[in-house]
Amino acid sequence: MDEIEIIRRYFSTGYPARGDVVLGVGDDGALTRLGDGEELVTVTDTLVAGTHFPPELAAEAVAHRALAANLSDLAAMGAAPRWFTLALALPVAESAWLEAFAAGLRQLAGRFDTALVGGDTVRGPLSVTITALGAVRAGQAIGRSGAASGDGIFLTGSSGDAGWTWQALAEGLELDADDPLHRRFMFPEPRVAEGIGLRGLATAAIDVSDGLHVDLGRLLAASGVGGEANIESLPLSAALTAQAGETRARELALTGGDDYELCFTVPADNEAPLLAVAAAWPCRVTRIGQVLSTPGMRWRQAGELLAPPAAGFRHF
Amino acid sequence: MDEIEIIRRYFSTGYPARGDVVLGVGDDGALTRLGDGEELVTVTDTLVAGTHFPPELAAEAVAHRALAANLSDLAAMGAAPRWFTLALALPVAESAWLEAFAAGLRQLAGRFDTALVGGDTVRGPLSVTITALGAVRAGQAIGRSGAASGDGIFLTGSSGDAGWTWQALAEGLELDADDPLHRRFMFPEPRVAEGIGLRGLATAAIDVSDGLHVDLGRLLAASGVGGEANIESLPLSAALTAQAGETRARELALTGGDDYELCFTVPADNEAPLLAVAAAWPCRVTRIGQVLSTPGMRWRQAGELLAPPAAGFRHF
Numbered sequence: 347m348d349e350i351e352i353i354r355r356y357f358s359t360g361y362p363a364r365g366d367v368v369l370g371v372g373d374d375g376a377l378t379r380l381g382d383g384e385e386l387v388t389v390t391d392t393l394v395a396g397t398h399f400p401p402e403l404a405a406e407a408v409a410h411r412a413l414a415a416n417l418s419d420l421a422a423m424g425a426a427p428r429w430f431t432l433a434l435a436l437p438v439a440e441s442a443w444l445e446a447f448a449a450g451l452r453q454l455a456g457r458f459d460t461a462l463v464g465g466d467t468v469r470g471p472l473s474v475t476i477t478a479l480g481a482v483r484a485g486q487a488i489g490r491s492g493a494a495s496g497d498g499i500f501l502t503g504s505s506g507d508a509g510w511t512w513q514a515l516a517e518g519l520e521l522d523a524d525d526p527l528h529r530r531f532m533f534p535e536p537r538v539a540e541g542i543g544l545r546g547l548a549t550a551a552i553d554v555s556d557g558l559h560v561d562l563g564r565l566l567a568a569s570g571v572g573g574e575a576n577i578e579s580l581p582l583s584a585a586l587t588a589q590a591g592e593t594r595a596r597e598l599a600l601t602g603g604d605d606y607e608l609c610f611t612v613p614a615d616n617e618a619p620l621l622a623v624a625a626a627w628p629c630r631v632t633r634i635g636q637v638l639s640t641p642g643m644r645w646r647q648a649g650e651l652l653a654p655p656a657a658g659f660r661h662f
Numbered sequence: 663m664d665e666i667e668i669i670r671r672y673f674s675t676g677y678p679a680r681g682d683v684v685l686g687v688g689d690d691g692a693l694t695r696l697g698d699g700e701e702l703v704t705v706t707d708t709l710v711a712g713t714h715f716p717p718e719l720a721a722e723a724v725a726h727r728a729l730a731a732n733l734s735d736l737a738a739m740g741a742a743p744r745w746f747t748l749a750l751a752l753p754v755a756e757s758a759w760l761e762a763f764a765a766g767l768r769q770l771a772g773r774f775d776t777a778l779v780g781g782d783t784v785r786g787p788l789s790v791t792i793t794a795l796g797a798v799r800a801g802q803a804i805g806r807s808g809a810a811s812g813d814g815i816f817l818t819g820s821s822g823d824a825g826w827t828w829q830a831l832a833e834g835l836e837l838d839a840d841d842p843l844h845r846r847f848m849f850p851e852p853r854v855a856e857g858i859g860l861r862g863l864a865t866a867a868i869d870v871s872d873g874l875h876v877d878l879g880r881l882l883a884a885s886g887v888g889g890e891a892n893i894e895s896l897p898l899s900a901a902l903t904a905q906a907g908e909t910r911a912r913e914l915a916l917t918g919g920d921d922y923e924l925c926f927t928v929p930a931d932n933e934a935p936l937l938a939v940a941a942a943w944p945c946r947v948t949r950i951g952q953v954l955s956t957p958g959m960r961w962r963q964a965g966e967l968l969a970p971p972a973a974g975f976r977h978f
Contacts, residue, residue: 368701369805372884374738374868375705375796377803380696385684388779389691390747390793394786422690431706433749433791463704470710470789475749475782477706477793480691487693489685552690568688 347439349467355441356448357432361455361462367429376463378429380481387480387487389419395472400515404523405443406450407532408474411604413454414536415555416478418606421541422553424488425480427460433477435470458538482545492549493569493611497637500548500620502537502608503629504581505558509602510590526585534606535629543623544610551610559600559655562609563643569611572642575635577652600645600655611637663755665783671757672764673748677771677778683745692779694745696797703796703803705735711788716831720839721759722766723848724790727920729770730852731871732794734922737857738869740804741796743776749793751786774854798861808865809885809927813953816864816936818853818924819945820897821874825918826906842901850922851945859939860926867926875916875971878925879959885927888958891951893968916961916971927953 347355358371369377380386393412395401413430420427432451436443455462460478511531514521521528537553544551552565558580566573580599587595607629612620617633624631645652663671674687685693696702709728711717729746736743748767752759771778776794827847830837837844853869860867868881874896882889896915903911923945928936933949940947961968 369803373805373807374735375703375741377739377798377805378702378704379800380702382698386694386696386702386795387691388694388745388747388793388795390749390781390791392749392751392782392784392786392791394751394784397785419690423693425691429704431704431793433706433708433793435708435710435789465706466708466791468708468710469713470708471787473751473786473789475706475708475791477704477747477749479702479704482693484695487685489689489693491689 347441352439352444352467356444357462357465360452362459364428364459364461367461367463370461370463376429376431378463383484384481385484385487387420387423387425387482388477389416390475390477391415391419392473392475401472404532405446409447409450410454410533412474412476413451414534414606416476417458417536417538418553418555420478420480421536421538422551422608423482424486424541424545424551425482426542427458427478427480427538429461429463430476430478431463432465433475434465434467435473436467437469437472486545488544488548488551490550490552490565490568493565493571493637494549494613495571495637495639497549497611497613498617498633499562499573499575499635499637500610500612501558501581501632501634502540503605504583504599505554505605505607506586506595506598506602507583508534508604509598510586512602512604527589531604534604536606537608537629540608540627540629547616547620547623548610548612551608554605554607554609556603557601558609559643565609566637566643567641571637572640573635573637574644574646577645577647579632579634581630581632597655663757668755668760668783672760673778673781676768678775680744680775680777683777683779686777686779692745692747694779699800700797701800701803703736703739703741703798704793705732706791706793707731707735708789708791717788720848721762725763725766726770726849728790728792729767730850730922732792733774733852733854734869734871736794736796737852737854738867738924739798740802740857740861740867741798742858743774743794743796743854745777745779746792746794747779748781749791750781750783751789752783753785753788802861804860804864804867806866806868806881806884809881809887809953810865810929811887811953811955813865813927813929814933814949815878815889815891815951815953816926816928817897817948817950818856819921820899820915821870821921821923822902822911822914822918823899824850824920825914826902828918828920843905847920850920852922853924853945856924856943856945863932863936863939864926864928867924870921870923870925872919873917874925875959881925882953882959887953888956889951889953890960890962893961893963895948895950897946897948913971
């Protein structure tokens with residue numbers, strides 16, 4: 347099976363066809379159209395076997411996670427996903443693996459109407475790089491740098507589930523395919539509609555991929571502010587509390603990566619409109635703390651200041 | 663050195679700053695603007711150490727080749743380069759290597775005014791995936807599928823030089839850093855201005871990355887036509903003929919990859935305007951053959967039909 351055959355079999359059909367794609371997979375490049383007054387949002391995420399997922403992870407989950415990580419970055423910008431390219435490095439071209447990988451990719455791309463428009467398939471140690479392209483009306487993108495003292499700090503869903511799984515897998519535990527914590531690691535849900543819903547309401551947003559403490563710290567630093575939160579306000583899933591106990595669950599909620607929740611800041615005047623919008627979301631949204639002018643993110647428990655949690659996911 | 667520090671040191675400054683970049687490196691995504699009436703062209707190319715280059719290749723050349731391969735794909739579409747993202751997987755974060763890599767990247771990006779707007783730096787076996795974004799006026803992109811019977815087949819520069827080097831390196835030869843064939847492998851020149859110059863003149867274009875016979879075959883197949891050429895008309899560099907002899911040089915010109923020349927088709931009426939435009943190019947342009955309606959690419963020597971050359975670069 348050569349590259350052309352791989353593209354024909356697995357990466358040509360079954361993906362969303364969009365009217366704004368003039369020329370898709372199969373030429374030197376993809377040709378696409380933005381709407382009038384729209385700006386382009388470009389994000390890139392790489393997953394390497396052994397670094398970001400266990401090499402034996404189901405191919406469907408590898409594909410899902412790679413695309414979800416990118417859709418999550420678009421969501422954190424308030425952008426609507428449009429198109430993506432896939433750079434896939436494979437040690438061998440095995441059809442069962444490729445079949446499952448393509449199924450996972452098609453499924454998530456289909457749900458968010460995101461067209462696969464190009465890419466590269468090469469021989470090499472297993473890794474997946476996706477570049478996703480999205481759009482926002484000019485001026486509506488949500489960056490990291492707009493948070494202001496007095497804003498509330500919010501989080502979608504709950505954090506820590508994927509971090510628990512990553513650690514369990516690293517310790518050699520065998521997890522059920524339908525264990526809810528395992529599923530959150532394998533098939534994270536990008537908060538696409540939620541990110542779009544934040545336009546005009548949030549002053550800053552980031553997606554939690556390296557751990558809540560680290561990522562929220564980045565948002566606050568980019569905005570030149572700080573923040574405080576009570577660790578008791580952190581949303582935890584029932585499955586995580588049951589598996590890890592409350593103390594460990596809270597640690598994981600602060601330091602575990604890969605949950606792909608959105609963490610964002612909202613001025614007081616926008617909190618009621620936000621909660622109205624969020625009533626339609628399939629996930630909960632929690633006000634976990636507030637932005638203050640003193641730099642740094644501080645966590646409290648029963649009012650007492652905690653030592654800063656250990657770092658989240660480190661790429662090196 | 664963590665990811666943030668790597669980005670700060672090597673991937674934040676010294677790259678072209680463009681007025682159409684609203685938000686560049688450092689947020690969840692990049693925010694950029696296309697001009698009115700422009701379409702977006704997206705290309706992606708991955709280079710894996712051991713597959714596409716020897717692992718010990720100078721870091722400057724690794725960066726140059728990765729960006730050049732993408733700029734070449736944009737050129738083959740007639741697109742003007744604007745922005746790119748970089749996904750870099752590294753086994754270790756070594757500052758001397760990163761310094762040289764960034765220098766190579768900045769140098770080429772600067773020459774073509776292409777802004778680095780984002781990416782991902784991860785731990786893993788050495789590989790580089792670049793996604794480059796370019797623009798064309800709506801309707802002006804050059805695909806692979808417009809070649810028609812009677813068109814002339816043209817090639818920029820000459821082919822085979824990089825293929826000779828790749829083979830020499832695979833055989834363990836030590837090559838001088840300023841050997842012209844070695845330099846063509848390390849620092850290929852993307853034909854950016856040439857590709858833009860082909861707008862309105864060429865009916866189809868492709869860049870020669872996997873070998874002239876294979877890539878021209880793809881263009882002809884996409885256009886539903888075939889072609890013929892005399893192997894005597896192939897442009898060869900003096901350095902290649904001197905090193906490899908004429909017979910081997912011609913084989914390499916047909917099968918060697920990585921030269922990143924443009925191969926394109928031009929209708930008879932456009933040949934004189936093309937030659938007028940090409941007079942300003944720094945590289946030669948050669949009419950190597952013509953498009954015919956019978957499918958397949960056929961090469962002749964002294965009028966006799968040759969057996970089809972062995973395949974070019976195979977990704978698997």
